[in-house]
Amino acid sequence: MxxxxxxxxxxxxxxxxxxxxxxxxxxxxxxxxxxxxxxxxxxxxxxxxxxxxxxxxxxxxxxxxxxxxxxxxxxxxxxxxxxVYAYPNVKEVLKTLKEKNYNLVIVSNKLTATIKYGLEIAGINQFIDKIIGSDIMKAPKPDPDGIKQALNGIENPQALMVGDTAFDILAAKNAGIQSVGVTWCQTKRADFEKIGADHIIDDMMELLNILE
Missing domain, CATH: 1.10.150.240 (Putative phosphatase; domain 2)
Known part of the structure; x- marks a missing residue:
């Protein structure tokens, strides 16, 4: 896809x-x-x-x-x-995606201003096009509203959700888009398989393989 x-x-x-x-x-x-x-x-x-x-x-x-x-x-x-710091290979992957003209959006159950502050500290804020935080959503993930807002204004959006919890995978399902579960925080591969993540990665670099 x-x-x-x-x-x-x-x-x-x-x-x-x-x-x-x-x-x-x-x-x-x-x-x-x-x-x-x-x-x-x-x-x-x-x-x-x-x-x-x-x-x-x-x-x-x-x-x-x-x-x-x-x-x-x-x-x-x-x-x-x-x-606060970025996980390994996050900055490199975001830079590559931005150079390939992907729309890069964050949807998080966290306040928008706090998200922006963290991105600035980690040195990756320049790669992100839009941020949808909990203060903007009508309801938090797993509700699909944040994802729907993220896609507003994008012509013919074909989206992929990347996240570390069941909330992210279920929000993607509820929004009708595919999902990627990442294993470097708390959720294990078996848990992502159980809730039906479309892809599971152990390193952010693997996201580039999915997008090829």
Whole structure:
């Protein structure tokens, strides 16, 4: 299939933000929920879903909930420069795709401004044509709205979604486009096979083979 548009998730796909998110979650809980000691599995559960959905599991108090969200964003921005960087071969692949005139878009369940900041720190913002964050979507992935917005204005879009979680693969399915699961974050090859990813790669360079 001939594609003209590649849609990427951000965290866990283009940017290694694992340590950033883990440190941010821990510092937020130390400040807002000092009596709760999170397990590694509970910290990992913050990867992928909307932040609001994650914190809603820990409090029904609106004031505390809002404080936790604000505190998370505060620490997340403070720690970006220390913990955010692109995965191996991401910059090289984005550069190659841009030279081949692909439309490169990010659709992420993360705030648009924070996505842009991370891309700038990693030195890859110049390759991205459009960013659809959680504040722009009508509903988060796996809802297809972000992908549909990403394709608005592109003539005869033939798109491929690249992501590291089930949310990305299911969003692609719901939008009627093909998907690529990447194995360098948390989701394993067997899990991608189970949810029906069309392609699975272990290195970003392999994406170029799919597009040949």
């Amino acid at each position: 001939q594609y003209n548009t590649i849609i990427f998730d951000c965290d866990g796909t283009l940017l290694n933000t694992y340590d950033l998110i883990a440190h941010t979650v821990v510092k937020t809980f130390e400040e807002c929920f000092p009596n709760i000691k999170l397990s590694d599995e509970e910290v990992d559960a913050f990867f992928g879903p909307l932040l609001e959905d994650s914190f809603a599991k820990y409090t029904s108090d609106e004031e505390l909930f809002n404080k936790a969200i604000d505190t998370y964003h505060k620490y997340n921005l403070q720690l970006h420069s220390e913990y």
